[in-house]
Amino acid sequence: MKSRYARIAMAALMFVLSAVSVPLLTPSTAHAQSSSTAAMTNADVVKLAKLGFGSEIIKEKINGASTVNFKLDVDDLVKLKNAGVSQDVISAMLKRADGGGAASASGSAMASASGPAGYPGGPDVTLVTKDGGSVHLRSISGTMSTTNAVVTVLMHQNYPGMAAAVRTHDPRPSFIVNSTVQPKGSIYIVSLDVDKGDQDRSLKLGNARFWGGMKNVGAPDKDNQVAYDVVSMGNGNQWKLTPSNDLKPGEYGLFSGGLYDFGVDP
Structure with a gap:
C-alpha cells in the first residue's frame, strides 16, 4: 500500500514540475548574463x-x-x-x-597616477602618437619669476620637476584639443628649459623694458614657441594640432594659461 501511495505521490510531483517553466542556463543565456x-x-x-x-x-x-x-x-x-x-x-x-x-599611449607615453593640481578653465587635451597610442593630458599651473637682463626684465613661468610624467618616443605627436576658441594665437606648443639648480622647468614669457612698456605679456617668447599645423575636426570645437617639424628630445607642453606638459625621449 505504501509503495502504491509513493508511486502516486511521485507521479503527481512530476506532473507539477512538468507544468512549471524552469529556465535553463544554456550557452546563449550564460553569455547574456555575463554580458551585463x-x-x-x-x-x-x-x-x-x-x-x-x-x-x-x-x-x-x-x-x-x-x-x-x-x-x-x-x-x-x-x-x-x-x-x-x-x-x-x-x-x-x-x-x-x-x-x-x-x-597610456601603447608604451609610447604614460600618465602619472597623480600630479599637481590642474589649471582651471583650460581646454581638454589628448596626446596621440603615430603608433595609435593616446593619453589624456592634465594641465598644471606654475609660478612667475623675473630676471633683470641689461635693459629688459625677463619673465618666466616655472613648473615643478625637471621632467614631465608623460613621455613619448614619437618626435611628432599630435594633440586633440576640445576648445571653442581657435587655437592659433591662444594655444601654443612650447619648449621648456630645464633648470637643474632649481629642479624645475621654465617657460620664457613676454618682457618689459626698464623705461616702460611691456611686450607679448602672457604669450610665450618666440624662441620657445613650436610651429604647428592645425586641422578643424567635427563641429568646429575640436582641433588637431601637429608640430610642423620633428621635436628634438626634451621637455615640452601645450600652453594655454595652464601647461599640458610632456616629454620627448630619444
Whole structure:
C-alpha cells in the first residue's frame, strides 16, 4: 500500500514540475548574463546617443560603469563625433579611460597616477602618437619669476620637476584639443628649459623694458614657441594640432594659461 501511495505521490510531483517553466542556463543565456557585467565600449555609447539619451545620462552611465574599454585614438574620436556623440560625452570617455589607467599611449607615453593640481578653465587635451597610442593630458599651473637682463626684465613661468610624467618616443605627436576658441594665437606648443639648480622647468614669457612698456605679456617668447599645423575636426570645437617639424628630445607642453606638459625621449 505504501509503495502504491509513493508511486502516486511521485507521479503527481512530476506532473507539477512538468507544468512549471524552469529556465535553463544554456550557452546563449550564460553569455547574456555575463554580458551585463562586460566593459562599456564605444558601441554602447553610440547606441545610447542614437537612441536619443541626453549627454548627462550617458555620462552617468560612463562614470557608473564598473569597467570601460573605450577606443580613443584619432580615428575613433572622429567616428564618435560623426555618430552624433556630443563633445562633453567624448570628454567624459577620455577622462574615464585616463582615470582607469587605460589611456597610456601603447608604451609610447604614460600618465602619472597623480600630479599637481590642474589649471582651471583650460581646454581638454589628448596626446596621440603615430603608433595609435593616446593619453589624456592634465594641465598644471606654475609660478612667475623675473630676471633683470641689461635693459629688459625677463619673465618666466616655472613648473615643478625637471621632467614631465608623460613621455613619448614619437618626435611628432599630435594633440586633440576640445576648445571653442581657435587655437592659433591662444594655444601654443612650447619648449621648456630645464633648470637643474632649481629642479624645475621654465617657460620664457613676454618682457618689459626698464623705461616702460611691456611686450607679448602672457604669450610665450618666440624662441620657445613650436610651429604647428592645425586641422578643424567635427563641429568646429575640436582641433588637431601637429608640430610642423620633428621635436628634438626634451621637455615640452601645450600652453594655454595652464601647461599640458610632456616629454620627448630619444
